[in-house]
Amino acid sequence: MSHSKTSNYPSIPSGKKFDAIVVGSGISGGWSAKELCEKGLNVLLLERGRMIEHVTDYHTATMDPWQFPHHNQAMPLDVLKNYPVQNRTGFTITEATHQQFVNDLDNPYVEEKPFDWIRGYHLGGRSLMWGRYSFRFSDLDFEANAKDGIATDWPIRYKDIAPWYDYVEKFAGIAGDRDGLSHLPDGQFQPAMPDNCVESHFRKSVNNQFPDRKVISARAAHLTAPTQEQMNLGRAKCQYRNLCMRGCPYGAYFSTQSATLPAARRTKRLTVRPHSIVNSISYDEKTGRATGVRVIDEQTHEWHEFNASLIFLNASALGSTYILMNSTSSRFPNGMDDSGQLGRNVMDHHFHVGARADYDHDLDKYYYGRHPAGLYIPRFRNLAGQEKQAFKRGYGFEVYTNRENWEHAYGEDGFGADFKEKATQFGTWKITLDAFGECMPYEDNRVYLTSESKDKWGQPVLKMDVHYRENETMMRRDAHDQAMQMLEKAGFSNIKGFDAQAHPGLSIHEMGTARMGTSPGNSVFNKFNQHHSVKNVFCTDGACMTSSPCQNPSLTYMALSARAADYAVKALKRGDIPR
Known part of the structure; x- marks a missing residue:
């Protein structure tokens, strides 16, 4: 030593x-x-x-x-090659943030089944x-x-x-906020971040039309x-x-x-x-x-x-x-x-399932700053006194909203003063409901040591043998359908469901x-x-x-x-x- x-x-x-x-x-x-x-x-x-x-x-x-x-807006290829796993998120590896994530070439692991280890x-x-x-x-x-x-x-x-x-x-x-939900206990809070107009509309609509669920302010650190x-x-x-x-x-x-x-x-x-x-x-x-x-x-x-x-x-x-x-x-x-x-x-939580839509109202409104926390819909399935679902446990939705800026003019045809004026106006309001669902503790979802590969320091690495099962699949179907239904009843337009099935690890939980x-x-x-x-x-x-x-x-x-x-x-x- x-x-x-x-x-x-x-x-x-x-x-x-x-x-x-x-x-x-x-x-x-x-x-x-x-x-x-x-x-x-x-x-x-x-x-x-x-x-x-x-x-x-x-x-x-x-x-x-x-x-x-x-x-x-872009990463040099000679830098990007160091992050084949970290770049799977689609948002972490940028010029502003890539230095916060590991060099995958120095820190490998083996995937028996796909696993996105973000570190x-x-x-x-x-x-x-x-x-x-x-x-x-x-x-x-x-x-x-x-x-x-x-x-x-x-x-x-x-x-x-x-x-x-x-x-x-x-x-x-x-x-x-103190929301009074027994399955999501209240805590010691500072004031919640205020809603923008779309969040306010969505919160009011769902809370009025769906007695089994409640839209709340996300509780954020x-x-x-x-x-x-x-x-x-x-x-x-x-x-x-x-x-x-x-x-x-x-x-x-x-x-x-x-x-x-x-x-x-x-x-x-x-x-x-x-x-x-x-x-x-x-x-x-x-x-x-x-x-x-x-x-x-x-x-x-x-x-x-x-x-x-x-x-x-x-x-x-x-x-x-x-x-x-x-x-x-x-x-x-x-x-x-x-x-x-x-x-x-x-x-790991399975996510990237839900729906997104446009909001064509309140186009004369915007918001000050960019608050880093939006709305949250706590779990509303398989609670006490409710009808049991085909799947066990439940999911919650993170709700994100934004308004298009000048990017909405990308690809638009036109020229002259009128086009410039249109291109500098704010675009449509957007909303996304993204579910995060519980994964069951399966004993054969496992990691173990292997010498199939070594890290930069000569150590054996982890081998990942992890995948989601039928319970998670059934939960995702329900999350997709419920997201669509909430947006429809709230009067949103251009509603599109999505299920971009992510591999374990990508939720980084x-x-x-x-x-x-x-x-x-x-x-x-x-x-x-x-x-x-x-x-x-x-x-x-x-x-x-x-x-x-x-x-x-x-x-x-x-x-x-x-x-x-x-x-x-x-x-x-x-x-x-x-x-």
Whole structure:
């Protein structure tokens, strides 16, 4: 083992011991680091990618289109070739944002079946590029597996996590309304973003004509009325620029850089080491405890080992599972797991199904700014007291609206003053309803290690064997039909349904593979996100998910991270986890 030869992060001697090591600096990792630091622990935060400092490293955040070599409209082929997977989204790889996503050639994986693994390896991870929709789960979700006799039961219920939802919402800042829906519990909200005229019309129409559903303001992690605590961290009100994926220099949306990292740093107990690829967890056969992690330096390819009393895995669902699979020993010859569930039950929301339409009214109206959150239609299928559908679980709709600008004149014939006048007028209002549906936890939807390919650092890679099934297909048919029906009854024109069946992964909500459960026989982690067999290892990212409710999951990762950190520190102080 050797010291680092590079100078853009701290030189830490191999073997140095911390109170806690947090692996990964995204949404859950930032929360784990903040909570552990604030509770008095000295924490090493390991990030496999480069450093990105708040504000100063958001290099494209305030650039106008004409300031890019290709006006942010095209990518040079010599750059694009590095992103064959990341470019599958159709929107991430642009001149303004491509640097936020991984080089696929350096970070390959094997697809037994098509799987779109969209990743960002840098400080802050995908907290810099996430969609920011933040919804609570309810007991409808936590009880679903048990009631359906599917997979395994969640080891927690809503009452266990509700106080932690309160806690993280107040700190993060969530804009939304209190809507009184038992299956989508209300939270600690800042004022919701206002509707434009089309959103207002659609909301009123659906709420009046469909008693079984309710259109609400999307609950989004954007500051609309910053608290003193948030302003003390340097955060400010959302500016309605809707350029969020470039990094927000105002700190208006929740990210590691804007919120949890500054809070952790002010304790003076945080050490951040970027360019640190965690390969595996070190395990002591005699004590039955993890001793630390083995790390490959991304730049020098040197190996290091760092030690700690607590290990928090927050490397993303598949990243954390990769580390656990690589953590082999005499006790764990197949990876750090006794249940046989490690790598199984991969879930991701299926989406890109619904309808879009035009709105030919209110053409004398526009809106100020570009708000980054629209409307949401919470799940309205298979709720208590409702007729059961042919499929299990349900879906919710994200609702997007916009008005055509001068682009509507593309391809139009004409010339002269009249044509120029027409081309500079706003075009038609547009609306899109896009469903996000729950994927069931199928045991044979799995990932595993393979040496068919190696990454840039000589490591084996993950092989993906994941696909959607009949339940998801039936759900999509219903979502398509219901979207069409809502737009028809609301008086929209040129209504067109769509079903662009996406492969798993593209929703970027990958979950499962190291689930929470009630016993070592059915799960990897317990109700406190603690490894059943290795008591000083915790995991609070998407890997721990037992099912995949149709709501966006990131808020739940935040709450689980804060809750697990609280439990772990108390266990450490009691001596239940040895230092």
